[in-house]
Amino acid sequence: MAEIRVENLNKSFGEFTAVRDESFTVPDASFFCLLGPSGCGKTTTLRMIAGLELPTAGRILLGGEDVAFKRASARDIAFVFQLFALYPHMNVRRNIGFPLLCQGVAAAEIKARVEETAKLLRIDQLLDKPVSGLAGGDRQRVALGRAIVRRPLAFLMDEPLGTLDTEFRDLMCAELRGLHERIKATTVYVTHDQLEAMSMADRIAIMNKGRIEQLGSPQEIYDRPATIFVADFVGSPAMNLIEVGGGLAKGARILALADAIIAIPELREDAPAEDLVLGARPEHIRFDDASSYRGEVFGSEYLGTLQIVTVKVPQGRLKVKLPASQVVRSGEQVGLNFLADRLSLFDKDSGRALRSALHDVR
Structure with a gap:
């Protein structure tokens, strides 16, 4: 060979x-x-x-x-x-x-x-x-x-x-x-x-x-997807992609999302673009009553030991992976919590990852 x-x-x-x-x-x-x-x-x-x-x-x-x-x-x-x-x-x-x-x-x-x-x-x-x-x-x-x-x-x-x-x-x-x-x-x-x-x-x-x-x-x-295309193409369901406005300075650890403030991985470079995209895998989102980022349960798909729950939020719809044993009802109002060290952040215009799951993508 x-x-x-x-x-x-x-x-x-x-x-x-x-x-x-x-x-x-x-x-x-x-x-x-x-x-x-x-x-x-x-x-x-x-x-x-x-x-x-x-x-x-x-x-x-x-x-x-x-x-x-x-x-x-x-x-x-x-x-x-x-x-x-x-x-x-x-x-x-x-x-x-x-x-x-x-x-x-x-x-x-x-x-x-x-x-x-x-x-x-x-x-x-x-x-x-x-x-x-x-x-x-x-x-x-x-x-x-x-x-x-x-x-x-x-x-x-x-x-x-x-x-x-x-x-x-x-x-x-x-x-x-x-x-x-x-x-x-x-x-x-x-x-x-x-x-x-x-x-x-x-x-x-x-x-x-x-x-x-x-x-x-x-x-x-x-x-650690390097681009928005990779984040959307790989994964079943694909990575959730949430458009957010405003730039972020080097070292930023928080991000405004609707009326909520969420934690994000530390940025190693400025993200001056006005249009940023936050990426979160369905398994990296949790239901959390204490969270101020809220959504409404739209429906769920049962997959044996897991269920994939669709939640309507101000920016669209998110997919969340939860244990099948967790009771979820359509129309229920829920709080959402993101695992900060597992999130990705992309520049919408170039599609390039600025920060991705504890790793710089350059």
């Missing part, structure tokens, strides 16, 4: 720029996710790494070698597509072994490597079955097997679980992560599903409009 390094990568289609000045590193044997909404440039980035698209500018280094303008066949990279791309007239054994057959590998070695790969993927009992009769999860394992059997430098996966139903998708997330731990493959995985990315990735690049908005571990991105 090998490290992948992308430096100042750009891709334009005529006047439209799909990828803008991208730079990131995928360490050897790590699981890296490109996460973002449709049209953000993540698949275009993956296709450039694979050699299926040529960059307009920038470098792509695979194991230290610049491969940006090499053919896909010369990059020793395996690509797993969303729609499996299996050969329906072949059985599982022949599908998995086909890349080796094309490379002229001896029949005995093909047989050994196919059986080894099938055992790794727990589909060895299916080797002589036609792929047309397999369930979606098993077909995806065959597609993975065809990539693994080549023993490439890196694996690229473009939303490989997108066509599976929820049950199979959850199962395959666990299977993919377990497979990664067993074979230690350098993997770049594209998805628009934050749950897939958060459950599998070592590091995530959040993309929006062709740019990387934030790069970090799943925990870093969730706890």
Whole structure:
């Protein structure tokens, strides 16, 4: 396996720029996710790494070698597509072994490597079955097997679980992560599903409009979003975003919100913007009768041990996570208390975080 390094990568289609000045590193044997909404440039980035698209500018280094303008066949990279791309007239054994057959590998070695790969993927009992009769999860394992059997430098996966139903998708997330731990493959995985990315990735690049908005571990991105877009995109429910007026001086520890004063993390820089946005995760808000920041309960959703309560406040609606055992009634007037050291503060115009969960974002 090998490290992948992308430096100042750009891709334009005529006047439209799909990828803008991208730079990131995928360490050897790590699981890296490109996460973002449709049209953000993540698949275009993956296709450039694979050699299926040529960059307009920038470098792509695979194991230290610049491969940006090499053919896909010369990059020793395996690509797993969303729609499996299996050969329906072949059985599982022949599908998995086909890349080796094309490379002229001896029949005995093909047989050994196919059986080894099938055992790794727990589909060895299916080797002589036609792929047309397999369930979606098993077909995806065959597609993975065809990539693994080549023993490439890196694996690229473009939303490989997108066509599976929820049950199979959850199962395959666990299977993919377990497979990664067993074979230690350098993997770049594209998805628009934050749950897939958060459950599998070592590091995530959040993309929006062709740019990387934030790069970090799943925990870093969730706890310390670098922009309003990331705060709104990651999390279920998303971070509550409350518009507040007036600037704040360096070292400020309080913020006026409606008729209430709430505590916030200490600012390390001035926030002179007139329009600021306060961010609070639903689990970082509590009901507190003593609080002067008030709202009215609009409704609640029960999720087993938790409930998500929607509260109408002067600035809109907030989502609050509470224990399911806590009694909440629609129309009830409640006080809200924020966990100060878990809040984020953003500049509305730039979208940049000024202060985020005990950590500066610069």
